[in-house]
Amino acid sequence: MPEPIRIPADVARDAAVDILAAHGVPAAQAAQVAAALIAADLRGIDTHGLACLKDYVAALDEGRIKAQPKIAVTRRFPWAATVDADNGLGPLAASEGMRLAVEAAESFGIGAAAVIRSNHFGAAGVYAAMAAEKGCIGIVAANASAVAAPHGAATPLLGTNPLAVAVPAGNQPPLIIDMATSEGSRKKVRKALDEGRPIPAGWALGPDGRPTTDPAAALKGVMLPFGGAKGSALCLLVDVLAGVITGAEFGGRVLSVMTNQERESGNGHFMLAFKADAFIAEADFVRRMEEEIARLRALPAAAGFDAVAYPGERSAKKRADRLASGIPMSAALIDGLVALGGGRLLSGGRG
Amino acid sequence: MPEPIRIPADVARDAAVDILAAHGVPAAQAAQVAAALIAADLRGIDTHGLACLKDYVAALDEGRIKAQPKIAVTRRFPWAATVDADNGLGPLAASEGMRLAVEAAESFGIGAAAVIRSNHFGAAGVYAAMAAEKGCIGIVAANASAVAAPHGAATPLLGTNPLAVAVPAGNQPPLIIDMATSEGSRKKVRKALDEGRPIPAGWALGPDGRPTTDPAAALKGVMLPFGGAKGSALCLLVDVLAGVITGAEFGGRVLSVMTNQERESGNGHFMLAFKADAFIAEADFVRRMEEEIARLRALPAAAGFDAVAYPGERSAKKRADRLASGIPMSAALIDGLVALGGGRLLSGGRG
Numbered sequence: 001m002p003e004p005i006r007i008p009a010d011v012a013r014d015a016a017v018d019i020l021a022a023h024g025v026p027a028a029q030a031a032q033v034a035a036a037l038i039a040a041d042l043r044g045i046d047t048h049g050l051a052c053l054k055d056y057v058a059a060l061d062e063g064r065i066k067a068q069p070k071i072a073v074t075r076r077f078p079w080a081a082t083v084d085a086d087n088g089l090g091p092l093a094a095s096e097g098m099r100l101a102v103e104a105a106e107s108f109g110i111g112a113a114a115v116i117r118s119n120h121f122g123a124a125g126v127y128a129a130m131a132a133e134k135g136c137i138g139i140v141a142a143n144a145s146a147v148a149a150p151h152g153a154a155t156p157l158l159g160t161n162p163l164a165v166a167v168p169a170g171n172q173p174p175l176i177i178d179m180a181t182s183e184g185s186r187k188k189v190r191k192a193l194d195e196g197r198p199i200p201a202g203w204a205l206g207p208d209g210r211p212t213t214d215p216a217a218a219l220k221g222v223m224l225p226f227g228g229a230k231g232s233a234l235c236l237l238v239d240v241l242a243g244v245i246t247g248a249e250f251g252g253r254v255l256s257v258m259t260n261q262e263r264e265s266g267n268g269h270f271m272l273a274f275k276a277d278a279f280i281a282e283a284d285f286v287r288r289m290e291e292e293i294a295r296l297r298a299l300p301a302a303a304g305f306d307a308v309a310y311p312g313e314r315s316a317k318k319r320a321d322r323l324a325s326g327i328p329m330s331a332a333l334i335d336g337l338v339a340l341g342g343g344r345l346l347s348g349g350r351g
Numbered sequence: 352m353p354e355p356i357r358i359p360a361d362v363a364r365d366a367a368v369d370i371l372a373a374h375g376v377p378a379a380q381a382a383q384v385a386a387a388l389i390a391a392d393l394r395g396i397d398t399h400g401l402a403c404l405k406d407y408v409a410a411l412d413e414g415r416i417k418a419q420p421k422i423a424v425t426r427r428f429p430w431a432a433t434v435d436a437d438n439g440l441g442p443l444a445a446s447e448g449m450r451l452a453v454e455a456a457e458s459f460g461i462g463a464a465a466v467i468r469s470n471h472f473g474a475a476g477v478y479a480a481m482a483a484e485k486g487c488i489g490i491v492a493a494n495a496s497a498v499a500a501p502h503g504a505a506t507p508l509l510g511t512n513p514l515a516v517a518v519p520a521g522n523q524p525p526l527i528i529d530m531a532t533s534e535g536s537r538k539k540v541r542k543a544l545d546e547g548r549p550i551p552a553g554w555a556l557g558p559d560g561r562p563t564t565d566p567a568a569a570l571k572g573v574m575l576p577f578g579g580a581k582g583s584a585l586c587l588l589v590d591v592l593a594g595v596i597t598g599a600e601f602g603g604r605v606l607s608v609m610t611n612q613e614r615e616s617g618n619g620h621f622m623l624a625f626k627a628d629a630f631i632a633e634a635d636f637v638r639r640m641e642e643e644i645a646r647l648r649a650l651p652a653a654a655g656f657d658a659v660a661y662p663g664e665r666s667a668k669k670r671a672d673r674l675a676s677g678i679p680m681s682a683a684l685i686d687g688l689v690a691l692g693g694g695r696l697l698s699g700g701r702g
Contacts, residue, residue: 076630114630137596149653150650150659210654228577236661244636279427279433280433302556303556
């Protein structure tokens with residue numbers, strides 16, 4: 001495999017803006033989407049950064065996502081916004097949703113946004129982190145097209161259904177939890193098949209509806225939520241929060257932005273932000289979070305671990321590295337982005 | 352094993368009130384605690400119902416829990432209450448916390464309570480269900496004494512740390528998720544050892560800090576959160592919500608009510624309640640929840656399952672059965688409760 005090329009974050013972001021603008025997205029909206037995707041790349045979530053632009057642009061070009069949506073916000077309570085994304089780009093609607101939730105939290109101590117008629121939004125943790133940057137605890141739940149069977153079922157109903165939570169942590173990087181509530185992905189199963197490895201127990205059922213570690217059987221069967229019955233309950237809860245309560249599609253009716261043809265994807269996002277000083281003084285909260293992290297990091301490591309890390313710690317290190325040295329991108333990714341309108345990547349890489 | 356004896360729910364509840372009153376708890380408070388414990392028994396969570404009274408009474412008698420706490424409520428925002436439980440019984444403080452959260456939700460659409468200086472509170476789902484009974488989505492997180500090592504660590508920092516969510520579901524029983532975020536329990540490991548069975552992968556590390564399925568090695572090692580790194584992140588999140596943000600103990604400093612001697616247990620609970628009609632019309636919400644459940648239940652079952660059930664469905668059936676036919680209790684449990692002051696159980700059983 002050739003070495004990836006390091007692209008400075010600002011060059012990558014500007015290239016993303018160019019690409020989106022070239023496909024009809026107004027400049028201000030393009031900047032918001034690019035910022036969300038770059039935030040994922042910076043944290044090392046390469047599958048949810050600029051790599052998403054290929055599918056986004058295809059959907060824009062084919063009219064399956066609106067390049068110039070009219071986002072509409074309504075409220076039933078001062079702290080709660082419903083954001084109609086008008087079938088625009090997911091990162092745009094999600095950024096707007098969390099912005100509104102944080103804005104409300106700054107006035108009322110708590111704020112929420114229910115985002116409907118949205119699309120794939122990249123990495124959930126990016127929007128939770130937006131809240132933490134403003135001193136709020138941020139929670140994000142989003143539903144997605146059906147890939148996983150609920151516990152006890154043999155066919156899919158639930159999506160990857162990400163759940164993310166970010167908590168500011170004073171002089172430490174924020175705690176950022178960002179997880180798909182379904183286990184593994186068919187992509188990873190295909191990789192295991194190619195490499196002749198079994199998949200971990202709990203990832204999938206075979207075509208006979210029984211648990212399997214055989215990747216070939218898993219590909220003919222169905223993926224599962226993570227963590228057995230408990231993870232399945234959480235995966236369902238994400239669909240309830242992001243789909244049922246918001247007014248978005250739910251219960252297996254969300255479509256993938258890669259395949260939706262006859263109707264909108266219908267993704268829903270649920271965003272919650274609140275201030276810890278609703279409960280304790282801000283200074284106490286900060287001191288206690290720092291202490292929580294210090295106690296966790298001081299634990300002796302288990303076999304196979306160098307040290308005990310908290311969620312968000314490694315991605316913060318990656319972010320610092322990538323801000324300093326650029327975002328590593330494969331030549332294939334760069335070529336693809338250049339073809340979409342990101343020509344400035346060719347001159348901006350540091351090699 | 353002899354057949355359990357079925358005790359009518361009202362007899363069991365009155366016996367619990369008698370027991371608590373005999374050990375110094377005022378009548379009104381005893382009724383609240385008894386109601387919470389019976390609610391767990393009715394849902395089939397026998398370990399978190401009247402079976403808890405033995406430890407509670409011991410703690411009351413030894414002064415480790417206050418029989419007549421002065422619960423104090425303060426607010427920094429109208430929707431947010433901090434409840435100082437004054438080291439009283441956990442079910443009392445938790446019931447009061449969720450009552451206040453629901454009360455605020457009825458005025459503002461959302462309400463929360465941070466409960467500090469509390470104790471073991473029984474089943475988290477009981478308090479989440481209190482919210483659902485009032486038409487609110489209820490979320491409960493509680494921390495507990497350290498039993499589980501966070502992902503990558505070799506020693507305990509996190510408790511069973513229950514997380515519960517209840518969502519009203521119209522003409523269906525509410526969705527009730529109620530899970531320990533740590534996997535298994537040492538009690539279950541001891542049972543596996545007695546029965547010569549291995550424990551499931553992912554439950555524990557052995558004394559060498561490596562994953563084990565050998566119950567003997569697990570008992571010398573440490574238990575783990577459920578679901579690998581993702582479950583560990585959630586178990587930590589529960590400690591942050593219930594401990595760090597509330598002002599309670601956290602980070603391994605909560606004590607068990609069975610063993611605390613030198614200081615209070617210091618348990619914290621985080622309670623959130625909100626109305627779906629903050630986002631969509633109540634009637635739409637109800638119709639959509641019913642539809643979500645109908646779609647899930649209509650899925651073909653996996654091998655080994657008769658049908659696909661949603662979280663809360665089985666416990667609702669159990670509740671209906673036990674309300675009609677009584678709560679099954681072992682003779683040993685009944686004898687123990689009679690010895691604590693629950694004499695009316697002897698005449699109330701239906702045999």
